[in-house]
Amino acid sequence: MSVTDQQRRGRRIMMSSEELDAFLTEQRTCRVATVGSDGAPHVGALWFCWDGQALWLYSITRSKRWAQLRRDPRIAVVVDDGEEYMELRGVELTGEAVSVGEAPRTGEVCPELTAPERLFAAKYFGLDHMPHDERHAWLRLTPQSVVSWDFRKI
Template identity: 30%
Template structure:
């Protein structure tokens, strides 16, 4: 790839990240179990302006890892437009005594057309609150790629 564009400003990178969170349907979800065995899957998601909401079965490795580990790394698939989100996870599976916010479930169904809770009680929703976000287009944008640190937008 030949670099012909100047690096984006931090403010533009944040705008681009927020736009992707709004428009994309799938996001890569990286987790690990207690022994460190990694797992990587793509899941549908919705962004509510503060958190990413996803759903999967709590009986599969990703669901267990999200529930038990409490952390994840999320990524979009395009290597020429990298977005990495490190976040803290909360599980809403009916077992933890936390009620799934109706607005989050409705937004997920509206975006994806799929209601996992109607399919099976084995599905849970997971809220990922971003703690760190990085965004870059190639090597020339590695400097300044951190647009969020410690849960606070840098711009």
């Protein structure tokens, strides 16, 4: 298969913006890759929410991930689904993670967190307000690159 054929196939299986929004809204777990001080990657699972523009990650502030992102904000996140090959679909988002609000989060007023906390609380806790455990804080990834695939389109 030539590079041109691969690119055409890639365009055929990529998600539309509506499909991408629906997929990122409904999925519950993502895998987050960060860069260690030695250059080695570190990958871990996290809960997240998508607001249509940014991926919001709720991370423990005493984690390896948090320490690595404070030193080097580059991040890659994969959200995927499917068991059989022809069911596979997913999204890879890359960019830089930005801490938003206090860390750890205690619930201080932060207008930028109103929407993500409402989305997250409803998605994971069935609540209309965000419980704060003073161990987690928010990271925002406004992706610089988004790659998606949906093998059901093949």
